[in-house]
Amino acid sequence: MKILVCISKTPDTTAKIAFADNNTKFAADGVQWIINPYDEWYALVRAIELKEKDPSTIIHLINVGGADADPIIRKALALGGDEAIRVNTDSTDSFTIASQIANVAREGGYELIFTGKETIDYNGSSIGGMVAELLDMPFVSLATKFELAGNMATITREIEGGEEVAEVNIPVVVSCQKGMAEQRIPNMKGIMGARTKPLKVVEPAAVEALTSIERFELPPAKAGVKLVSPDNPEELVRLLHEEAKLF
Amino acid sequence: MSVLIYIDQAEGQIKKSSFEAASYGAKLAEQTGTTAEALVLGNVSDDLSALGKYGIKKVHHVADAQLDHLDAQLFIKVIAEAAAASQADIIVLSANVNGKAIAPGLSARLKSGLVAGAVALPDTSNGFVVKKGVFSGKAFANIRINSPIKIISLTPNAFTPVLGEGVAEVAPFTATIEAPKVKVTATNKVKGQIPLSEAELVISGGRGLKGPENWGMIEELAQLLGAATACSRAVADAHWRPHHEHVGQTGGSIAPNLYFAVGISGAIQHLAGVNRSKTIVVINKDPEAPFFKAADYGIVGDAFEVMPKIIEAVKKLKGK
Numbered sequence: 001m002k003i004l005v006c007i008s009k010t011p012d013t014t015a016k017i018a019f020a021d022n023n024t025k026f027a028a029d030g031v032q033w034i035i036n037p038y039d040e041w042y043a044l045v046r047a048i049e050l051k052e053k054d055p056s057t058i059i060h061l062i063n064v065g066g067a068d069a070d071p072i073i074r075k076a077l078a079l080g081g082d083e084a085i086r087v088n089t090d091s092t093d094s095f096t097i098a099s100q101i102a103n104v105a106r107e108g109g110y111e112l113i114f115t116g117k118e119t120i121d122y123n124g125s126s127i128g129g130m131v132a133e134l135l136d137m138p139f140v141s142l143a144t145k146f147e148l149a150g151n152m153a154t155i156t157r158e159i160e161g162g163e164e165v166a167e168v169n170i171p172v173v174v175s176c177q178k179g180m181a182e183q184r185i186p187n188m189k190g191i192m193g194a195r196t197k198p199l200k201v202v203e204p205a206a207v208e209a210l211t212s213i214e215r216f217e218l219p220p221a222k223a224g225v226k227l228v229s230p231d232n233p234e235e236l237v238r239l240l241h242e243e244a245k246l247f
Numbered sequence: 248m249s250v251l252i253y254i255d256q257a258e259g260q261i262k263k264s265s266f267e268a269a270s271y272g273a274k275l276a277e278q279t280g281t282t283a284e285a286l287v288l289g290n291v292s293d294d295l296s297a298l299g300k301y302g303i304k305k306v307h308h309v310a311d312a313q314l315d316h317l318d319a320q321l322f323i324k325v326i327a328e329a330a331a332a333s334q335a336d337i338i339v340l341s342a343n344v345n346g347k348a349i350a351p352g353l354s355a356r357l358k359s360g361l362v363a364g365a366v367a368l369p370d371t372s373n374g375f376v377v378k379k380g381v382f383s384g385k386a387f388a389n390i391r392i393n394s395p396i397k398i399i400s401l402t403p404n405a406f407t408p409v410l411g412e413g414v415a416e417v418a419p420f421t422a423t424i425e426a427p428k429v430k431v432t433a434t435n436k437v438k439g440q441i442p443l444s445e446a447e448l449v450i451s452g453g454r455g456l457k458g459p460e461n462w463g464m465i466e467e468l469a470q471l472l473g474a475a476t477a478c479s480r481a482v483a484d485a486h487w488r489p490h491h492e493h494v495g496q497t498g499g500s501i502a503p504n505l506y507f508a509v510g511i512s513g514a515i516q517h518l519a520g521v522n523r524s525k526t527i528v529v530i531n532k533d534p535e536a537p538f539f540k541a542a543d544y545g546i547v548g549d550a551f552e553v554m555p556k557i558i559e560a561v562k563k564l565k566g567k
Contacts, residue, residue: 013496013516017385037497094361095354117347120383120496120519124363125342129319129351138428139319141348144490154432159344160257161442162491164316165433178497179490210360214376214389219522225529225539230548236528237560239544244526246448246505247472247561 002058003047004110006101006131007076007084008036009069010121019216026121026216035072038116038177040079045181046146047114048080058082062104064097066090070199077194078186084199092122093209098130103205105135111170112153117142117177125175132173140166144179250276251335252285252303253326255345259292263445264341266301268401270408272339273302274368275399279337285415286329288322289314299413307333307420318427319348325422327356332420335396342400343444350400360392366405366523369397383496383519403444404502405523443492446475448505449524451494453479455510455531455550459487464554465509471561477501479511495520509550513538530554 011017012032020027035044044061051057061076061084063069073084087100105113113132118125125141132139144163145156151169158164158177186194228236240246252272254265269285276283284305285298295306307329314325326349330338338353340346342364354361362377366387370376375397381388392398443449450469452462462476469476476492483493494501496516506524510531511517518541521527529542532549539545546553 011382013383013519017382019386041497094351094363095358098351098355122381122388123379123383123500124351124361125347126351126354126361126363129348130355132320133323133352133355137320139348139352140429141319142344157344158491159434159436160262160444161440162434162436164431164435166316166429166431168429178493210354210358210392210394211362212391212393214391216381217387217389219385219387222541222543225542225545227539228544228546230546230553233546233548233553233556234560236544236546237557237564240505240526240528241564244505244543246526247564 001054001056001112002060002108002110003050003112003114004060004062004105004108005039005044005047005081006113006115006127007039007044007061007063007073008116008119009033009063009065009072010036010119013037013120017218023215023217024213033072035076036116036119038118040076041183042176042178042180043114043116044076044079044081045184046176047112049181050148051080060085060108060110062087062101064089064091064100073199074194075186077197077199078190079184080190083197086199086201087204088201089204091209092213093211094122094124094126095130095210096207098127098134099207100204101127102131102134104202105131113137113173115173115175117175128173128175135173137171137173138168139173140168141175143174143176146174146176146180248281249284249333249335250279250281250337250339251330251333252283253338253340253349254285254287254298255341255343256287256289256291259290261291261293262341262343264343264403266408267403267406268339268341269298269301269303271368271401271406274409275337275339276302278368279371284333284335286326286420288325295417296414299415300410301408302411302413303415306415306417308417309420309422311424313424313427316431317345317348318429319352321425321427322349323352323356325424326353328422329420330357338396338398340400342402346400350398354398357396357398358394359396359398360394361398361400362390362392363400364402365399366402369399380523384500384522385519402502404447437491441473441475443475443477443494443499443501446503448472448474448507449477449501449503450474450507450509451477451479451511452482452509453511454481462488464558468554468558468561471558471565471567474505479517508538509554511538512536513541
């Protein structure tokens with residue numbers, strides 16, 4: 001079986017969010033880059049678990065980005081995965097990114113395509129659904145569990161106030177979130193091995209972007225916390241009722 | 248031309264987030280000088296003409312049991328058909344669990360730009376620019392859609408529905424329905440609780456509560472206020488509370504009117520899941536807890552002393 005795991009490069013979860021060039025670009029200076037946590041902890045680790053169960057499984061990683069993504073791709077390869085493909089283009093338009101992934105996937109004949117449920121930078125939750133449609137494959141989003149028996153995948157997904165269990169034949173595209181797997185730390189053997197695993201760089205296909213970022217903005221600063229004395233918590237209830245009118 | 252709003256339902260009932268999408272779409276139709284039409288898939292028990300109150304003029308209803316559960320691929324095809332039939336140049340849906348499954352594929356199918364997770368009506372003064380949350384609630388981006396058809400998924404609880412008097416015309420819509428490839432075999436809902444993603448008020452507890460046996464006060468306050476309960480990652484990881492209650496960077500992301508955090512320090516990863524809440528209340532005995540910087544109201548004090556008094560005051564207020 002062949003699995004494709006989509007890997008995005010995002011700022012670290014603690015990175016300071018600021019913008020440059022008249023608020024049209026993310027200020028990347030001094031920012032530490034990581035594998036998007038949903039891609040790493042859930043999509044990639046679940047794929048690795050499937051390979052551990054069935055060692056004939058082949059895992060490919062794909063990233064759409066510039067050479068500055070190579071360190072996080074190597075880290076992903078250190079966790080697991082047989083080889084990586086980087087489509088050499090920078091874009092913030094999800095349709096462009098999904099189209100590049102779909103182009104590679106079409107050639108690769110993958111039975112499973114995993115993505116994280118969203119990236120922690122653009123929070124679009126879009127790539128998996130777009131890739132599925134472009135490949136005419138079923139899509140199951142926000143998955144918390146994934147089991148495979150023969151060609152039948154049993155997938156648990158989040159719904160409002162609970163979960164839903166669905167069955168679907170592979171090939172399928174799945175967006176993964178908490179519950180799918182547990183975060184792993186790469187070991188020394190993995191890190192050494194990752195150095196020699198293939199990282200193929202391919203040039204992008206021509207795709208017209210459907211959206212563009214006009215400008216970023218930061219939320220207005222909070223006015224500051226209104227502190228209520230611990231001896232008089234009743235005052236807090238009064239404020240929430242009369243001032244904030246919440247109940 | 249029209250604005251087509253996809254109305255999501257579960258077990259025959261329209262979701263709250265879809266009423267928000269309906270009202271948002273109707274406002275947008277008003278803004279662009281077109282009409283708001285809605286699309287409902289599957290069997291419903293709700294009176295669809297009541298969508299008129301949200302500004303919907305016409306409801307297209309595909310009452311086919313194969314659409315009672317989500318198969319994104321199938322839903323996308325049906326919505327695309329309805330969009331063509333109603334000559335929609337804008338499609339609106341909620342960025343709820345099903346909207347996240349449908350909107351991207353719809354965008355790819357129609358080669359139409361999507362803004363996923365809009366938080367405000369578009370600026371149509373010069374083109375079509377929609378504001379959405381980015382960097383996990385730490386910033387916003389204004390995104391221009393360049394394609395003739397525009398697709399917007401609306402963040403739940405970001406837009407307050409405007410209610411009027413209208414009655415919508417309801418008409419059956421005939422679409423090509425292929426057999427779903429994704430078959431839902433079980434639905435497990437937590438009984439008697441307000442879904443966290445739809446809750447307007449949320450009471451949340453962290454490690455400061457010391458153990459699952461102390462959650463009685465969180466639950467009691469939530470029950471009194473009709474609020475949902477949530478928790479921090481540490482609490483979910485320790486299995487004090489179920490995973491679906493976990494909010495934060497790696498858990499759920501919510502934007503209620505009130506987020507009431509007890510014994511949560513407010514690490515940046517936790518804030519990422521809740522910082523779009525309209526009012527944040529923090530109760531923590533550590534005055535240095537970072538959460539106070541993001542809070543609107545706070546008490547520096549021991550939750551075990553403060554919470555019983557708050558519960559008593561709410562009871563008095565509610566006449567209980």
